[in-house]
Structure formats: structure tokens, C-alpha cells
Amino acid sequence: MNPTIQRYFTDLESPDKQAQYEAYQHLIEATRTEVDWAYEVWDQLKEDLTNKDAHKRSRAAQFLSHLAISDLEKRIIDDFPKVWAVTKDPKFVTARHSLQSIWRIALAGAEQKQLVMTHLVDRFKNCLDEKNYTLIRFDIQQNFRHLFDQSGDEKLKQLAIELIELEEKAKYQKKYKTVWR
Template identity: 60%
Template sequence: MDNKTQSYFENLEATDKNLQLEAYTNILAVTNEEVDWAYEVWDELKEWLTDPNNHRRSRAAQFLSNLAISDPEKRILKDFPALWKVIKDQKFVTARHSLQAIWKVGLAGPEQKKMVITHLVDRFNTCHNEKNYTLIRFDIIQDLKNLYGEVKDEEIKQKAMNLIETEKDSKYQKKYMSVWK
């Protein structure tokens, strides 16, 4: 890892919130592309998934989701359950940020894509009794749209359409469908 990227990770712990935000934003930008240093931070990020600090949990989930494309050993397949737990975090904002990023794991390969889609579909189907379930469902539909936009797999679109059709409230059905317009 180069010094600049290393400083981003160090600045995540800075007392200056602006410096933290800049570091966070830069790490997300850098990890949108494949990097050769993923395993230098992988284990620490995995530990952060259960950190008492919700910011660390959220960042770890987002960074690991992005780093899945830089994971030739396919560690994400084994570590996915820990990552998935964060999308059900007790802090809704943490859960939501994690959910909004998890689709990127599907860019890492066919196994990862299948795993992400299966989990997203299951989450959509089982969250209806939860507080904020319409936001969760919206994010899932957006995740599927984002993944579809990158891999152009018509099965993903069809799964999303099938999920949208299961929504009984026409207001939310229209809202979910708006993602695909």
C-alpha cells in the first residue's frame, strides 16, 4: 500500500471529523478499482465489523464490499456472513450504509454475485415486519439495479421485477419501480 492510501486509513481515526470524512471518501474512491493491498487491511476490517463503534462497523462493511473485487483468494465467500450481519445492525444508519454498499461484492465473480443476490432477495422477502422496511426494500431494489448496471445480467432485473410485484402497497410498488426507469 502506498503512503497516501496508508495515511487515509490512519486519518479515519483522526479527531478532526473533516479529515475523517476526506479519508473515508478517498478510500471508497480508491477501492472502486482493483487494488493490490486488500489483504493488508482485510483482517482489521473484518474485526471492525463487530466493533463497538458504529462508524467503524459501517466503514468496514463498505470497504470490504468494495475490496471484494480485489480478493483473488475469495475470502469474501467465507467472511460474507460477518459482513451481512452489519446490514441488520442495531443502528439503522449503519445498517443502511452497509446495505447500500453490499451489492459491490457481486462484482467479484459469479459465486459472489449469486450469493449477494440470494441474500438480497431473502432480505426483501423477510423484512416486512421491521421498522423502516420500505427503506430496506428500496435499498435492495437499488442494489439489484446497481449490480445489473454493472454486469448486465437480465436475471437480476427479472428478480427485481418479481420482488416489486410482491409489494402489496401500490405507492411503494411505484417507488421501487422508479429505480428501474
């Protein structure tokens, strides 16, 4: 791992919140494409998924989601349940940030895509008893949109529209449809 990336990971632990934020932004940007250092941080990130610090849990889930495209060993398939658990974190902002990045795992390959899609569809259908379920459903629609934009796969769009039609309240259907404009 190059020294700059190492410094960003070190800066995540800085007492300076601005340094933490900038390090986070740089790491997210660095992981938008494949990297050769994914496994140098993988185990620590996996461990951080259950850290008492909500920021560490959130960042770990987001980074692992981004690093899935660099995961040639397909570790994410076994580790997915731990990442997915953070999308249901007791701290809603942690859960939401994790859910908003989970779609990136689907970019890693067909098996990973199927895993993510199955979980997103199930969550959309069964989240009515969760607090802020309309935001969860909106984020799931946004995940579908991101995947559609990356792949152009019309089946994703069709599935997303079918899910929107399951919503009984017209105002929420309208809200979810804004993702597809």
C-alpha cells in the first residue's frame, strides 16, 4: 500500500474531525476503481463492522462495499452478512450510509450482484415494520438506479418499478418514482 493511502487510514483515527472527513473522502474516491491493497485492510475493516464506534461501523461497511470490485478472492460473499447487518444498525445514520453504498458490491460480479439484489428486494418488501421504512425504500430504489446507470440493465429498472407498485400509499410511490426521472 502506498504511503498516501496508509496516511488516509491513519487519519481516520485522528482527533481532528476535518482530517477524518478528508481521509474518508480520499479513500472513497480511491476505491471507485480497483486497488491492489484491498486485502491489506480487509480483515481490519471486517472487524470494524462490529466496533462500538458507529462511525467505524459505517466506514467499514462503506469501504468493504467499495472494495468488492478489488476482491478477486470473492471474500465479500462470505462477509456479506456482516456488511448487510450494518444496514440494520441501531444507529439509523450508520444503517443508512451502509445501505446507500451496498449496491457497489453488485459491481464485483454476477454472484455478488445476485446476492445484493436478493437482499435489496427482500428488504424492500419486508421493511414496513422498520423505523423510517420510507427512507429505506427510497435508498433501495436509489441503489437500483445506481446499478442501472452502471449497467444499463433494463431488468433492474423493471424490477424497481415493480417494487414501487407494491407501495400502497400514492405519495410514497410518487417519491420513489422520482429516482427514475
